[in-house]
Amino acid sequence: MVTPYISLLSKRSISEQLQRHYDQSNVIYNIEDIVKTQTDEYNNTLMEVSKEQAEIIKAGTAAICGTLEDGFGMVTDGLQGVENAIYQLTDTLETHLKMMINEQRYNNMLSENIALLLKVSNSQKERQVNIEKGLKFFNDSLRDPSFFDVSLRFFKKAEGDDDTDYFVLDKIGLIYLSSKEHKNYDEAIKYFTKAVRFSKVDTHPSSIRLANILVGDISKPLHKQNTTIDYIKYLTGQSLLWISVAYYEQAKFSESIKYANEAYQIAPTLLDAGFTLAKSLAASNQNIEAAKVLEPVIRQNRNYSLKTLCDIDLAPKKEINNLLEKLRQETVNEALSRFNKCKSKILSNSKGNDLLNKIECLTNHKSFLACKRAIDILDKKNSYTLNEAIEKNNSGKWIASIKSMTFSFSLEELIDYEIILIQKLNIVKSLIEKEGKIADLSYKLHSIQSDLTRVESDLSNSSSANREFGWMLLGGVALLIIGYIMLHNGDTNSIGGFFLGLIGFVLLVCGIGVTGLLLIPYIATSADAVSVDNKKSKINAEEQNLKNQISQLENEVSQLENS
Secondary structure (H helix, E strand, O other): OOOOOOOOOOOOOHHHHHHHHHHOOOOOOOHHHHHHHHHHHHHHHHHHOOHHHHHHHHHHHHHHOOOHHHHHHHHHOOOOOOOOHHHHHOOOOHHHHHHHHHHHHHHHHHHOOHHHHOOOOHHHHHHHHHHHHHHHHHHHHOOOHHHHHHHHHHHHHHHHHOOOOHHHHHHHHHHHHHOOOOOOHHHHHHHHHHHHHHHOOOOOHHHHHHHHHHHOOOOOOHHHOOOOOHHHHHHHHHHHHHHHHHHHHOOOHHHHHHHHHHHHHHOOOOHHHHHHHHHHHHHOOOHHHHHHHHHHHHHHOOHHHHHHHOOOOOOOOHHHHHHHHHHHHHHHHHHHHHHHHHHHHOOOOOOOHHHHHHHHHHHHHOOHHHHHHHHHHHHOOEEEEEOOEEEEOOOOOEEEEOOOEEEEEOHHHHHHHHHHHHHHHHHHHHHHHHHHHHHHHHHHHHHHHHHHHHHHHHHHHHHHHHHHHHHHHHHHHHHHHHHHHHHHHOOOOOHHHHHHHHHHHHHHHHHHHHHHHHHHHHHHHHHHHHHHHHHHHHHHHHHHHHHHHHHHHHHHHHHHHHO
């Protein structure tokens, strides 16, 4: 279903606007032509409003995307030629793209079991056939509007068999709303109202499956999607939205506001309801309220900012322009803040430099969509292979080795990880260096301890020799003393005294000889003992110094390991 929008600001009448919508609804099936058509609509809008309003629209465009072409380029980037992924743009390039999306949804539904999806029993084969044919021709009418008549005929037959099937009721309402030949707002509203009544209370599993096809991701098979009762609420909200559109096309804005608001309350994820509510509020000059409603819609889906620029009711309003500028400023500030933080930290050889350069180009635009795209790149997780590893080998020694490791990081996470990795690699390099120093000092300490053992042995030998010489020297001195005493007490007048003096003389001479011979060696061994003792003290000091150095290094290693 394509939603035509009309505006009281337009120079054309409501009927002329609707006619132009239908005239331009020829199916286009490539993104480039869709973008061109939408851009033409934007340019037409600029010509239909006052000069002041045109300036407001241009200011809003500058805030959102710089130029409309740049904006469409940002939202279509990477989607060209990607079948089924195109649905991502449905909320932006509404007119033609929704045809493509709805056709894919109906094709998906036709490929499923209609009886299962719509609770059609075996006894209602004819109704099942009518629904299938009605859906087929409804699908064909998206390309050729003349098939609306055929589709309506089959859906009416299905309604005759069961007038509570809100799927059938909704499709009949859509035909009355969107077909030029069958255009009837009262009938459309009547059928949508009945569809709302019955869908509101439906929780049947097959209905959830149906809603899953009509609401879910068209690029995924049904069995891979989560089913939820909220999808039924979404369909209820969709029918309410069509009622709002029907009133909007009749310029009955108070009624349009009422039903768009109810649709948005029932299905908050139905952003088209929020957008239509904002549009109807703006059409009735409730611009402040329109901006309040539009803000969360754009925050949930940025593509609605482009849709706003192309909308003749919203784009010329100052309040809407102020909202777009507010969103731009917030987004630019966030993108620039995160970019500058990354730029201040990133390593010169970082794997994220290319992405950062791309982000810089986007932030330089300082537009809402460009900076949103920059934030997308910042948030996206990519796989990175890093070739550094930090570990202990079998001997318990730290090593920085080359080992391929793959991680999934956002750009900010990558930058932080690379910084941490470099820091840890530097720590390991320091650990390796300190462990090497400890090994060298330990070897030196072992050598010094060997020297100390040898010196202590020399000192022991020297002390022993010194003691021996000391005792011998003491004996020589004793001979001197005894000889002197005997010589002094000897008496030459008597033989006994003579011999006593003679013996004393001999002892004195021996004492002098012994003392003379031992004094120099004793002095030498004493000096040697002193020298060895001094050497021992130096070695002890050096040993203690080495032990202190090793202990300090071991503490540093422990601290580094704990870090």
